[in-house]
Amino acid sequence: MTAHDEDSGAPLCLVTGATGYIGGRLVPELLAAGHRVRCLARSPGRLRDHPWAGRAEVVRGDVTDAASVAEAMQGVDVAYYLVHALGTGDGFEATDRRAARIFGERARAAGVRRVVYLGGLTPAYVPERELSPHLRSRAEVGRILLASGVPTTVLRAAVVIGSGSASFEMLRYLTERLPVMVTPSWVRTRIQPVAVRDVLRALVGSARMPADVNRAFDIGGPDVLTYRDMMVRYAAVAELPRRLILPVPMLSPGLSSHWVGLVTPVPASIARPLTESLRHEVVCREHDIARYVPDPPGHPVGFDEAVRLALQRVRDAQVTTRWSSASLPGAPSDPLPTDPDWAGGSLYTDHRELTVDASREALWRVIEGIGGENGWYSFPLAWAVRGGLDRLAGGVGLRRGRRDAARLRVGDSLDFWRVEEIEPGRLLRLRAEMRLPGLAWLEMYAEPDGDGRARYRQRALFHPHGLLGQAYWWGVSPFHAVVFGGMARNIVRAAEARSPAPTAPVA
Known part of the structure; x- marks a missing residue:
């Protein structure tokens, strides 16, 4: 018997990107909230070591393959779109566009009640054509899904703070490895980071939004910081000596990505689009999500607390083969078997x-x-x-x-x-x-x-x-x-x- 068959009365959620950072952490949160879960994965075997593997249905497929998406959508109430082609090469915008169209069309044909998408926070004052390719593609995917005919929730987040998040890992390695930094001018860019716990809370809560809601929501934490501020405060939480940061104007996004590649193990194919996006100020313009997903006491989580939670695994001294397989995860900040080798800091x-x-x-x-x-x-x-x-x-x-x-x-x-x-x-x-x-x-x-x-x-x-x-x-x-x-x-x-x-x- 699969997880799909155990309780036919509970809503069925389809999660794409379950081998990724957010998707792998969303599945147990949905299960805990009483949903049934089906995961669409190109390599289902990669999910077998997750502690929730026996409680979720896993099917093979790819979001660019219409037939496999159509099959995975059967009986689904809520479909989570948590994939993007970041790091796959220069053609990632076209790949993202095609996959989003297929997903929206198949969701409508299957009678899916809601689509939920996690995208990127974009600045209001910058025309979309002038955005970095990464942010431009995330915005386009959101528009395609909103126009699919299926009620859609688009959640727009900036830097997600949690161990395993590519943005957080870049911040971690830069801060830990460089006590003195000659940095690009984008370290002065204002950003509204968000804790992974609050991202997951918004994703789970979006499954129960009323049918007449079809819009985007900005999600962020309570702190608006420059990238420099984030490095300084990370160092303080991690009990590192204060960092000396010297911004210089001549480092272009391309040079910045090479610089990040030299200092950190984050792959250049991921570092480049992330650094290109950092030239844009990304600050929430509204907090309307609270109408449908109310903030519980203590939320949203502040930057310092989010960093502390992200570092908790190391301080708890739980070690096996590497940080990303350290023990059975029980919290969003815990590592997962599918986290990349470069996640979690040096070991x-x-x-x-x-x-x-x-x-x-x-x-x-x-x-x-x-x-x-x-x-x-x-x-x-x-x-x-x-x-x-x-x-x-x-x-x-x-x-x-x-x-x-x-x-x-x-x-x-x-x-x-x-x-x-x-x-x-x-x-x-x-x-x-x-x-x-x-x-x-x-x-x-x-x-x-x-x-x-x-x-x-x-x-x-x-x-x-x-x-x-x-x-x-x-x-x-x-x-x-x-x-x-x-x-x-x-x-x-x-x-x-x-x-x-x-x-x-x-x-």
């Missing part, structure tokens, strides 16, 4: 993996016994020096040792580490408590490898804090082969010494 890793000619149990005894009198299985002088430097800097050093020589539990201190997570027999995760310009973890896994043998996996992870954190990682990385490589090899040897090599099964 550097040193990964080691070795086969062990010993049992998994023997390997786990070595892992759980690490630290204290047993040491760290590599280059003792390096660990002693690091502990001494930490003491000089006011840190805990290596003097704490461990509570029990053989057993660990969550919360135990372990030299200058703290046990953050332990899965007996499988995983030990330690969080660094030494003085560092960032957050660091060390993970050690004991896993089966067949024929009674084990496999040892080890990861050191570091989330840098500002430019000093970046410099720290690259400064110590040449020593990782000795310290972490030696640790992995010696842990394996110790496990093999404790357990005889397994014998091969008799044929």
